[in-house]
Amino acid sequence: MAQQRQGIREREAPGEDAVLLDVRGLRTSFVLGETTVYAVQGLDVSVAGGERLGVVGESGSGKSVAALSVMGMIRPPGRVTDGEVRFQGQELRGLPESRMRRLRGRSMAMIPQNPLTSLNPVLTVGTHFQEVLRQHLGMSRRAALERGVELLRLVGVPDPTSRVGEYAHRLSGGQRQRVMIALAMACEPRLLIADEPTTALDVTIQAQILELFDGLVADGGLGAILITHNLGIVASHCDRVLVMYAGRVMETASVRELFAHPAHPYTVGLLRCVPRLSAERTRRFHAIPGLPPRVTELVPGCPFAPRCERATDRCRQETPPLDPLATGHSAACWHPVGGEA
Amino acid sequence: MSTAAILEPGRPVRRQRSSFWWLAWARYRRNKLALVSGIIAIAILVIALLAPLLARYGYAQQNLGEVLAGPSLAHPLGTDELGRDMLSRMIYGARTTMTVALLVPTIGTLIGLPIGVLAGWFGGIIDFITLRLVEVFTMVPPLLLALLLIALYGSGLWHVILFLGISGWIGYARIARAQYLALRDREFVVAARALAVPNWRIMFEHILPNAAGPMIVFFIQQIPATIFAEAGYSFLGLGVQDPLADWGKMITDGEQYLQVSPLVALLPMIGIALATLSYSFFGDGLRDALDPSMSR
Numbered sequence: 001m002a003q004q005r006q007g008i009r010e011r012e013a014p015g016e017d018a019v020l021l022d023v024r025g026l027r028t029s030f031v032l033g034e035t036t037v038y039a040v041q042g043l044d045v046s047v048a049g050g051e052r053l054g055v056v057g058e059s060g061s062g063k064s065v066a067a068l069s070v071m072g073m074i075r076p077p078g079r080v081t082d083g084e085v086r087f088q089g090q091e092l093r094g095l096p097e098s099r100m101r102r103l104r105g106r107s108m109a110m111i112p113q114n115p116l117t118s119l120n121p122v123l124t125v126g127t128h129f130q131e132v133l134r135q136h137l138g139m140s141r142r143a144a145l146e147r148g149v150e151l152l153r154l155v156g157v158p159d160p161t162s163r164v165g166e167y168a169h170r171l172s173g174g175q176r177q178r179v180m181i182a183l184a185m186a187c188e189p190r191l192l193i194a195d196e197p198t199t200a201l202d203v204t205i206q207a208q209i210l211e212l213f214d215g216l217v218a219d220g221g222l223g224a225i226l227i228t229h230n231l232g233i234v235a236s237h238c239d240r241v242l243v244m245y246a247g248r249v250m251e252t253a254s255v256r257e258l259f260a261h262p263a264h265p266y267t268v269g270l271l272r273c274v275p276r277l278s279a280e281r282t283r284r285f286h287a288i289p290g291l292p293p294r295v296t297e298l299v300p301g302c303p304f305a306p307r308c309e310r311a312t313d314r315c316r317q318e319t320p321p322l323d324p325l326a327t328g329h330s331a332a333c334w335h336p337v338g339g340e341a
Numbered sequence: 342m343s344t345a346a347i348l349e350p351g352r353p354v355r356r357q358r359s360s361f362w363w364l365a366w367a368r369y370r371r372n373k374l375a376l377v378s379g380i381i382a383i384a385i386l387v388i389a390l391l392a393p394l395l396a397r398y399g400y401a402q403q404n405l406g407e408v409l410a411g412p413s414l415a416h417p418l419g420t421d422e423l424g425r426d427m428l429s430r431m432i433y434g435a436r437t438t439m440t441v442a443l444l445v446p447t448i449g450t451l452i453g454l455p456i457g458v459l460a461g462w463f464g465g466i467i468d469f470i471t472l473r474l475v476e477v478f479t480m481v482p483p484l485l486l487a488l489l490l491i492a493l494y495g496s497g498l499w500h501v502i503l504f505l506g507i508s509g510w511i512g513y514a515r516i517a518r519a520q521y522l523a524l525r526d527r528e529f530v531v532a533a534r535a536l537a538v539p540n541w542r543i544m545f546e547h548i549l550p551n552a553a554g555p556m557i558v559f560f561i562q563q564i565p566a567t568i569f570a571e572a573g574y575s576f577l578g579l580g581v582q583d584p585l586a587d588w589g590k591m592i593t594d595g596e597q598y599l600q601v602s603p604l605v606a607l608l609p610m611i612g613i614a615l616a617t618l619s620y621s622f623f624g625d626g627l628r629d630a631l632d633p634s635m636s637r
Contacts, residue, residue, distance in 0.1 A: 073534055076465060105536035118532040122550035131546075132536045183536060 020191055020223040021047040021070065021108075026083035028062075028069045038295045039065040041247040043083070044322065047191065047223040052214075054238030054255070055227045056270065058292045062247035063227045064113065067193045071110055072100045088190065106136040108191040109184035114200050115177035119168035125152075125179055126164040129186060136187045151182040155212055174205035178212070185216060192216070193225045198233065210237050231274050235259060240328075243267050246295050246303035249322055253329040263325055263336035266304045302333070310335045365554075368630040375626020381619035388432055389439035396429035401584035409602040421591070421605050422598055431608055433586035438616060441502055441571040446513075446563040448506025453513025454556070460514070461521025462544055471518065475511050483508040484570055488579070496579045498587075501571055509563065516559050520552035554631035561624035565617040572613050588612045 026043040029036050040062045047053050055063050069080050072092060085092040087108060092100065112118040119128060129148030133139040139147065145164060152160035155178040168176060177197060184192060194213065198206040214237055217224045226238055234241050234255060241258045243251040243266065251264040262268045269288040290307040302308070305315040314334050322332040369375060388395060404424035411419050418427035460471035478486075483505075490504040524530060525548065533543050572589030574580035581587035588609035595606030 071535060073531070101537040101539070103537075104534075105538075110532075110535040112528050112532045112535065114528050117528040120529040120533070120547050120551070123547070131533075131538050131542065135537060135539070180532065183532075186536075 018048045019046050020049050020051075020088060021045070021225075022084075022086040023070060024084045024086075026066065026069055026085065027081045028065050028074055028078060029081055030078040032077055035296045038298060039078070039247050040069060041295070041298070043069075043244075043247075043249060045242055045249070045252075047225060049190070049223050050217065050221045051240065052217055052224045052226060052238045054234035054241045055225060055244060056229060056231060056234055056241060057244035058229060060292055060294065061244045063244055064195050065247075066244070067110065067195050067225065067227055071104060071108060071193065072097075073104075102136075105132055105184075105189075106187040107189050108193070109187070109189040111177075111180050111184045111192065111194040111197045113195045113197075115180050115197075116173055116200050118180050119171075119176055121168055124165055124167055125171070128179070128183055129164070132183060132186045147186070148182075151186055152179065155179075155182040155185070156208070157182070173201050174209065177201060177205075177209050181209070181212060181216070185220075188220065189222060191223045191225070193227070195227045196229070197226070198228070198230075206233075213237065231270060243270070246293050248303060249330075249332060250304065251329075251331040251333075252322070253331075257326070257329050261326075261329070261338055263329065263331040263338060264304075264333045265308045265310050265335075265337060267331075268337050269307075310337075365630045369626055372626045372629065374622050375629075378619040378622035379626065381615060382623045385435055385616055385619065386439055389436040392432045392436040396426075396432045398426040398429040400425065400430050400433035400586035402426070402429075409598055409605065411602070411604075418608060419602065419604050422594065427604065427608055430586040430591065431588075431612060434588040434591060434609060434612060435616075437498065437581055437585060437587045438568055438571065438612070441498070441505070442564045442568045442616070442620070444502045445505045445509065445567045445571075446560045448503065449509040449513045449563065450556070450560060452507065453510035453515075454517045456510070457514035457517025457519075458521055458544060458549075461518040462525055462540075462548075464522070468518070471514065475514060478508075478511045481508075483511075484573075487570070487574075491574065491579050496574070496582060498581050498585060501574055501580045505567060505570060509567075512559060512563070513556070516555055517552065520555060521548060524548045524551055555628075558624055558628040558631060561620060561627055564620040564624070568613060568616050568620070 023043055023045045026040055026045075027038070028040040029038045043062075043066050045053070045055075045066075055066070057063050065074070065078070068074050070085055070087075070092075072080075072085075072095070074080055080093065083093070087103070092103070119125070126145050126148055129151065130139075130141055130144040133144035133147055134141070149160045149164050152163055157163050157175055157178050163171065163175070163179075168179075171179065177200075181197075197213065198209055201209060210233060213224070213226070216222070226233070228234060238255050240254050241252065242249055243258075243264065245266050251258065251262070251267045253261075253263075258267065259271070262271055266288075269286075272286040273288065288307055293303060293306075295303065300319050301317055302311070302315045302320050305311040308315065312335065318334070320332045320334045322330045324330045325336060369379075402425060404420065407416070407420050407424045409420060409422055410416060410424070413419070416426050416428065418431065420426055421430065456471055456474075460468040486508040487501075487504040490508070491500060494500060494504075521544075530543060530547060533547050538547070571580055572587075572592070575587045575589030576593050578590075578593065581590055583590075591609035592606050592613075595602075595609065598605055
């Protein structure tokens with residue numbers, strides 16, 4: 001463990017204070033009657049200001065739960081059972097809800113998964129802005145509404161003065177996502193978590209939203225976590241990647257490194273799943289066989305072993321630690337692709 | 342950015358009304374049965390509200406010289422066995438009926454809604470206790486419970502209202518709980534939590550309006566049942582007492598003179614039927630109109 005921490009520290013070169021979010025050994029589980037689902041099992045992640053971290057993984061790999069855990073928004077029957085979440089040097093776990101509330105939406109904001117359903121259908125766009133701005137910045141209703149218009153203009157919503165009086169269903173999906181982004185940015189947060197911000201949008205709108213996202217990170221110098229299952233998005237809009245599987249980190253590296261030298265067989269599999277126009281027509285579309293497990297038991301061994309081509313007995317018996325392979329590149333695998341660690 | 346420039350200067354296109362309630366009205370309007378029922382239902386309500394202005398005679402004003410008279414200019418619907426003007430008594434009867442019909446669901450909502458909201462939103466032990474309580478109350482038929490309370494504490498208009506109201510809270514609690522349970526994990530609620538909107542605001546400003554549709558529908562659907570229950574108690578002599586005009590009691594009183602003057606019992610029957618049916622269809626129409634899964 002100590003060695004692994006060392007490895008992660010090294011890559012955050014420009015001083016300790018640049019680290020915005022530092023998560024160590026985060027565990028979150030849900031108790032559902034007799035069964036316990038271990039959704040996140042020892043997550044280590046850090047984000048620096050101005051850095052865009054991509055978190056990829058299949059559905060159910062714990063990406064969203066991890067995001068909610070960081071935001072302190074896990075509700076019963078879920079519980080964060082272990083680990084540290086340091087945000088701007090402050091430990092968040094154990095903070096009373098009233099203190100978390102002051103951070104949430106103000107210093108750390110989240111863009112929820114589905115823009116189509118994330119706006120309350122009975123409230124106007126303006127009301128959403130008023131709530132946030134009044135809550136965190138104590139603005140008057142009028143001032144909040146004006147600021148809302150300004151923010152909408154900033155995120156490129158056309159005709160913001162009349163849009164601010166509209167209900168959500170009058171806006172297109174892309175516009176709704178822009179509104180969600182504007183809401184998240186309303187109090188100028190330091191950390192922005194975007195949970196699959198583009199899944200419900202069509203491709204051209206996706207590109208626009210992601211460009212907007214890039215612009216906000218670059219201008220504001222804020223740290224951003226982009227949760228997605230789209231490796232294409234990660235390749236062009238992130239600086240660093242974290243690959244999650246069954247609630248664990250499988251591999252983490254800079255984007256360039258990960259795409260050039262993927263070490264974990266799971267990452268390799270994910271990359272092979274990306275369809276390429278250049279591939280010959282005859283080649284069949286690649287898929288990783290099997291389904292990701294729903295982790296209800298803590299058994300030793302690599303969670304990916306049952307689906308892994310390279311799995312050996314050791315993989316089935318011992319859990320591989322997240323070991324550094326090169327500077328800023330770690331993988332949790334006994335038999336990494338491309339040479340031994 | 343360029344699109345904004347095109348759209349900005351004085352839009353000639355008229356803004357469409359587009360709120361949730363406006364769309365619901367657009368859907369409601371197309372259901373003719375519901376529309377007519379709604380008009381009748383509201384007419385009954387208006388008659389009830391304006392009873393003293395509309396009725397030419399007081400509901401207790403007797404004229405023993407003109408007992409069980411047929412329709413005439415002075416008494417368009419005739420008189421009852423004590424020579425009271427039937428039209429005036431029908432109008433005042435509507436007032437009694439509507440008082441009960443609106444207050445009973447209101448009391449049910451006042452008790453049931455907060456309980457359901459707390460259970461649905463907080464879940465856990467609060468939800469568990471509420472559910473057990475609901476189960477216990479479900480075992481006792483509400484009408485029977487009200488009957489028991491009336492037997493214990495006596496009859497009369499206000500007792501009937503109070504007891505029917507108290508015994509009907511489960512339905513409201515169940516609906517409120519179900520709505521909050523379904524809505525509390527919706528993404529707009531998660532989004533609101535992510536922006537640290539306080540709990541009470543989420544409960545009352547974000548979720549309540551979204552839960553209002555089914556609550557309102559249930560409320561209105563309870564009206565005909567309440568009218569019927571109250572008429573039943575009054576018919577049995579457990580509800581409204583003399584001389585207050587009430588349709589249920591008017592049937593009991595008029596029943597004896599069915600062969601002499603059928604109108605005396607028939608009119609309140611029509612009144613009850615009309616009120617019950619109109620509020621039923623009104624409620625059904627509202628349910629369809631407020632169903633968010635139905636588009637225009």
